[in-house]
Amino acid sequence: xxxxDLHCHSNVSDGVLAPAAVAQHARKAGVDVWAxxxxxxxxxxPAARAAAQEQGMRFVTGVEISITWANETxxxxxxxxxxxxxxxxxxxxxTRSGRDNRGREIANQLAKVxxxxxxxxxxxxxxxxxxxxxxxxxxxxxxxxxxxNIPDVFKKYLSEGKPGYVPHCWASLADSVNWIRGAGGxxxxxxxxxYRFSQLAQGQLFxxxxxxxxxxxxxxxxxxxxxxxxxxxxxxxxxxxLASRGTDFHAPGESRVDFALLPPLPAxxxxxxxxxx
Ligand code: AMP
Ligand code: MN
Ligand code: MN
Ligand code: MN
Numbered sequence: 720x721x722x723x724d725l726h727c728h729s730n731v732s733d734g735v736l737a738p739a740a741v742a743q744h745a746r747k748a749g750v751d752v753w754a755x756x757x758x759x760x761x762x763x764x765p766a767a768r769a770a771a772q773e774q775g776m777r778f779v780t781g782v783e784i785s786i787t788w789a790n791e792t793x794x795x796x797x798x799x800x801x802x803x804x805x806x807x808x809x810x811x812x813x814t815r816s817g818r819d820n821r822g823r824e825i826a827n828q829l830a831k832v833x834x835x836x837x838x839x840x841x842x843x844x845x846x847x848x849x850x851x852x853x854x855x856x857x858x859x860x861x862x863x864x865x866x867x868n869i870p871d872v873f874k875k876y877l878s879e880g881k882p883g884y885v886p887h888c889w890a891s892l893a894d895s896v897n898w899i900r901g902a903g904g905x906x907x908x909x910x911x912x913x914y915r916f917s918q919l920a921q922g923q924l925f926x927x928x929x930x931x932x933x934x935x936x937x938x939x940x941x942x943x944x945x946x947x948x949x950x951x952x953x954x955x956x957x958x959x960x961l962a963s964r965g966t967d968f969h970a971p972g973e974s975r976v977d978f979a980l981l982p983p984l985p986a987x988x989x990x991x992x993x994x995x996x
Contacts, residue, residue, distance in 0.1 A: 723752040723992055724978055725779060725798060726909065726940060726965025730846030731763035732783075733854035735970035737846075738763040742770035744971070748978030752992065754781035754798055754965070759814045760850055761802040777996070782807075783909055784898070785814060785889040788924060791914055792887075795895040795928075796937070796963070798991065800904035807902040814890050815849045822851035824885045825877075829856075832882045834865060853877045854969065869973060892924075896931040905991060907935040907963045910942035912951060925958050935961035935991040939984050941976035942967045952985040962988035 728734030729741045736744060738755055745753050753776045755767040761782050771778035780802050784795045800807060826838035840859035845851050857872040866872040876883035890898075899906045908928055916924065925936070937943070938951045939962075955962045966981050968974045984990055 720983065721751040722749050722983075723990070724750045724965050724981070725752075725754040725781060725907075725963050725991070726756050726783070726796060726937065727754075727968040727978075728757055728783075729755055729763045729767065732757035732760050732847065732850050733852035733969060735844075735973070738767035739770035741968070742767055742774055742776065744968075745978050746771075746774040746776050750776060750978055752777040752779060752995075754779035756781035756783040756796050756798075756965070758783050758794075758850065758852065759785055759811050759818075760847065761800070761808070761811065762847065764802045779992075779995075780904075782811065782899075784811070784895040786892050786895045787887075787889045788892045788927075789916070789920055791916065792889060793892070793914060793924070794909035795892070795899070795933075796907040796909045796965075797895075797899035797902070797904040798907060798963070799995075800899060800902040802902075804898075804902035807898045807904075810890065810894060810898040817887060818849065818851045821885050821887050822856070825853070825856055825883050828885065829876065829883045834860070834863075834883075837883075856883065892927060893931055896928065896933050900932050905935060905961075906931075906933040907937060907991060908933065908960075909937050910940045910967065911936050911954075912943045912947040925954070925960070929958060929960070933960075935963050937965065938962040938988060939964040939982060940967050941965075941974055941981060945982070948982070948985060952988045955988050961991040961993065963991040 729738040829837040841855040844855040857869040860872045896906045
């Protein structure tokens with residue numbers, strides 16, 4: 720059986736390894752079909768594609784778009800996109816554009832609770848000046864010993880209601896799905912089990928996504944607990960969605976699940992790649 724992994728990050732967004740190094744890391748862990756899905760950015764794709772081909776892996780183009788839906792941040796993965804499509808490229812550029820100012824505001828807020836120099840500190844971890852992420856702040860706060868690990872930083876500082884949280888309005892659900900489909904791609908709701916929606920709201924998100932032409936949800940991801948795999952497999956089937964799978968790898972030792980350790984999709988779903996090869 721082919722090992723397919725369709726969600727991970729390089730230092731072109733908030734991962735640590737360069738795209739080619741992520742490809743090597745995935746291949747070593749036995750991945751046969753691989754997508755790089757950096758946040759709001761397709762700039763890593765050429766290097767990722769070349770490295771994947773060198774490693775003998777099938778490459779799938781990808782991106783993970785930040786959107787705001789019902790006042791929450793949701794992530795929509797696009798697969799099999801044409802990364803040069805103008806509508807997609809322009810939409811992503813627009814989505815990225817507020818990130819630097821947001822980073823400065825995060826740093827201002829952290830300074831108010833006694834953490835100085837966080838903008839410059841986070842910047843040390845940024846591989847792409849267009850893509851300052853909360854993850855970069857989290858790495859810095861761990862570095863200076865304010866928190867023991869990255870989830871702890873999010874819990875204490877970077878999530879809603881905490882002193883380093885700056886609300887941000889991302890793209891809309893409709894924009895993201897239209898950009899992906901306009902670029903010939905397949906839209907996938909990333910890690911649906913991670914959002915804090917009621918069952919009712921989650922159902923509304925799925926319905927709206929389906930109406931817009933969304934095709935799949937992630938079922939097995941490093942951002943789900945193993946208990947969530949069968950729940951989202953069942954939901955994929957009941958909504959008529961295809962199922963996707965990917966580690967959401969960010970860095971060796973940092974991500975919950977590395978490429979070799981993520982289980983396969985449950986047998987009762989239709990994989991998003993069912994008609995690709
Ligand atoms: P941003 O796009 O700048 O808002 O940052 C979002 C990123 O932060 C996600 O893609 C994850 O990589 C990371 N993240 C969000 N919440 C958590 C958490 N609770 N623990 C660890 N990483 C998180
Ligand atoms: Mn991330
Ligand atoms: Mn995500
Ligand atoms: Mn991700």
